[in-house]
Amino acid sequence: MSEKMPIRAMSICVMSTVSVTVTMGITLPFLALVLDSWGVDPWINGLSAASQMIAVLFLAFFGPRLMARFGTKKVIGFGLAGVALSLALLPIFPNVWLWFPIRFLLGFSSELIWTAGDVWINQLAPEKKRGRIIGLAGFFQHGGFALGPILLVFLGTDSWIPLYIGMAVVLAGLLPLGLTGAAATFEGHESSARIFHFLRVAPGLMIAGFMFGLIDSATLSLLPVYGLRKDLSSELAESMLSIFVIGAMLGQIPMGILSERFGARKLILAGAVMSLACLLAMPHLITDPILIFPLLGLLGAGLGTFYTVALVDMGRRFKGGALIGVTTTFMFLWATGAVIGPGISGLAIELGGPDAMPYTGAVLTMAFIGLLIMRIRQNDP
Secondary structure (H helix, E strand, O other), rough: OOOOOOOHHHHHHHHHHHHHHHHHHHHHHHHHHHHHOOOOOHHHHHHHHHHEEEHHHHHHHHHHHHHHOOOHHHHHHHOOOOOOOHHHHHHHHHOOOOHHHHHHHHHHHHHHHHHHHHHHHHHHHHHHHHHHHHHHHHHHHHHHHHHHHHHHHOOOOOOOOHHHHHHHHHHHHHHHHHHHEEEEEEOHHHHOOOHHHHHHHHHHHHHHHHHHHHHHHHHOHHHHHHHOOOOOOHHHHHHHHHHHHHHHHHHHHHHHHHHHOOOOHHHHHHHHHHHHHHHHHHHHHHHOOOOOOHHEEEEEEOOOHHHHHHHHHHHHHHHHHHHHHHHHHHHHHHHHHHHHHHHHHHHHHHOOOEEEEEEEEHHHHHHHHHHHHHHHHHOOO
16 A cells, blocks of 8 residues: 555545534434423333444445445445435424434444445555554544534524534535545455454454443443432533543544554553443542543543554455455444443443443453453464
8 A cells, every 4th residue: 555645535534424423413412302302201212312223233234335336435425415314304204203214224324424434544544654544533533423412502402403403514524525536446255244254353353343332332321321320410410421522532543643553452452451440430439520520531532442443453454345344344243232232231220220330331341351361362363
C-alpha cells in the first residue's frame, strides 16, 4: 500500500459517518422519551430500541455482498439514504408497533454506514499511520454521538424537529461523497462474513468483538437508571452516559497511536484491566460528585480500547475482501453481545440491587481478561 495519505477521501468518509453518529445521538434518546410520553410500557420501549440492534445481526448476511459488489463508498450512500428514509417515516406513522420495522431499517442502515466506513478508512490508511488515523476517525465519530444529546437539550422533545434536524444532517453527509473517487470493490468468496472461519483464524479479535458488545451494553444500557437507584439527581444520572462517551472519545487518539507500537492483545488487555478497576470502584464512588466523572471517563476510554485497537489490527492483518469479511464478522459478534448484555444487566439489578450492575460488568471483564491472558501465553492470534 502506498504511504501517500489520501486526506480528502478519508475526510469525506469520516464526515459521512459522523453525520450518522450525530443523528443517532439525537434520535435514540428522543425516540425513547417520545414513547415514554405516549405511556408505552418500559419493556415495549426497550424492545423498540432493541429492534435497531437486532437489525445489525442481519448485516453479516447482506453487508459483505453489498460492499464487495458496489464498493464501500456507494454502500455508505445507500446507508445514508436508508437512515434519511427511516427518519422521514417515523413522524408519518406515529405508532409504536409500526415503528418496529422502521427502526429495524434505521438500525441496519446506520450499521451499514458504520461498518463500510471502518473498512474504507482501513483501506485508505497508510500502514505506518494506521493507528493514529483510525484513532482520529474514532475521536470524531464518538464526538458526534456525544453531540447528539447536547443538541437534544436545546431542541426539546415536544415536536418532530429533532428528527427533521437528523434528516438534514444525514442528507448533508451524502453531499461530500460526490467529491471523491470510487472506493475499491472486492469480488470473491473472502468478502463474505464467514463467522466460523474468522473465529478460527483470528479468535482473539472475534472474542474481543463479542465481549466488547456484551460488557459495554451490560454496563451502559441502564447507567442512568443505576444513578437514579443510587439516589443521584436526575440531571447527574442523565449526564453519566455523556461523560462515558466523552471519555471514549478522548481515548481514541492515544490508543490509536499506542497501537502502532504495541501488540493488539496487550493493549486490549490493558484496556480491560482499566475497565475492571473502574467497574469495581463504581459502587464506592458513585455518590462522590467529583470522582465519579473521571471514573466514568476512564471507563469509557478503557472499553473504547477494545474497538479501536481491534480495528487497527484487522487492517494490519487482512486486506481486500478478507477485510470486509473480518470487519463484518467482528460487528456481528459485537451486536450479538450487545443484544444479550442489557438483559443480563437488568436481571442482575432485579436480583441483586443496583450495585449488581457494575459488578456484573466486572465479572464479565474478568472472564475476558482470563481469555486474553490465556491467548497471550499460547501466542495465538
